[in-house]
Amino acid sequence: MRGPGLRGVSVAIVTMFVAMLAAVTIVPEQAAAQGPEMLHPRLDVRTVVSGLNQPTSMAFLGPNDFLVLEKATGKVQRVVNGAIAATVLDLAVNSNSERGLLGIALHPDFPANPGVYLFWTESTTGADSGVVSNVPLLGNRVDQFVWTGATLAFDHNLIRLRAFQADPGQPLRGNHDGGVLEFGPDGKLYLFMGDNGRRGQMQNLPCGWSGDCAMADDQFGGPQPDDAHLTGVILRLNDDGSAPMDNPFFAAGAASVTGWPAATHAGWKDTVKHLVKVMPVEYRQVLAKQHLDTEAARLASV
Numbered sequence: 001m002r003g004p005g006l007r008g009v010s011v012a013i014v015t016m017f018v019a020m021l022a023a024v025t026i027v028p029e030q031a032a033a034q035g036p037e038m039l040h041p042r043l044d045v046r047t048v049v050s051g052l053n054q055p056t057s058m059a060f061l062g063p064n065d066f067l068v069l070e071k072a073t074g075k076v077q078r079v080v081n082g083a084i085a086a087t088v089l090d091l092a093v094n095s096n097s098e099r100g101l102l103g104i105a106l107h108p109d110f111p112a113n114p115g116v117y118l119f120w121t122e123s124t125t126g127a128d129s130g131v132v133s134n135v136p137l138l139g140n141r142v143d144q145f146v147w148t149g150a151t152l153a154f155d156h157n158l159i160r161l162r163a164f165q166a167d168p169g170q171p172l173r174g175n176h177d178g179g180v181l182e183f184g185p186d187g188k189l190y191l192f193m194g195d196n197g198r199r200g201q202m203q204n205l206p207c208g209w210s211g212d213c214a215m216a217d218d219q220f221g222g223p224q225p226d227d228a229h230l231t232g233v234i235l236r237l238n239d240d241g242s243a244p245m246d247n248p249f250f251a252a253g254a255a256s257v258t259g260w261p262a263a264t265h266a267g268w269k270d271t272v273k274h275l276v277k278v279m280p281v282e283y284r285q286v287l288a289k290q291h292l293d294t295e296a297a298r299l300a301s302v
Ligand SMILES: [Ca+2]
Pocket: 072, 073, 074, 075, 090, 091, 092, 093, 127, 128
């Protein structure tokens, strides 16, 4: 969650986000009786907006003015002064399991640069779908849109990532998609991509998820990582989607950041500290398996 002029008011943002999550499941008049109990003396829970469908993340355009993503409708809703003011974009998403409209980030120079970035899972039908098979192989994608003041206009695609999962002997699946987008203080776009079913050596599992070295990790092979997957990783991109030249292993042809060795690079520390704090539990577990939790914890405490 980022926005102009809002640094230092993170408590208010957290309060609003907690309230927003509560609003989708609790009837307002019942909230006082059935709502969550707030234990922190400087936080409170109140309804900011209701009527949202599976909100996943949001970004502030200004005070009392923010965009909210809806996972299964593919809609970006603009909320102004506590009410849905407009649907500024409606994507055709595949929302099966953990897919859908998942992540948003404003360009760090917003609104001077009107770029808005979205992480979403594409449907093959041209309409919203919850059917697990209605997704392209590279159905997880990050696109840049342009904020016109009233709508989000498509600009260009930055990257397409694996979504279709058809592992041998298993039903089709649509999980482990990640979806978090954040700009770091270095101006680079950080993208969290789930393992998408490839739970092999990237998770420090020498023989993959099964423990049987003779068994492929997913329908594409494994447990060894490969360049086609780009799963179970944090990708660091320029704002146009190209690979920064100071990425680790750039000279070897890699365009990605796949682990915390990057954290030791001067200038990256604050970014990594923030990412550790926003990182979903699923990824913390991945780090632990990679024996990188000690480094992550050290950076978070600096
Ligand atoms: Ca839609």
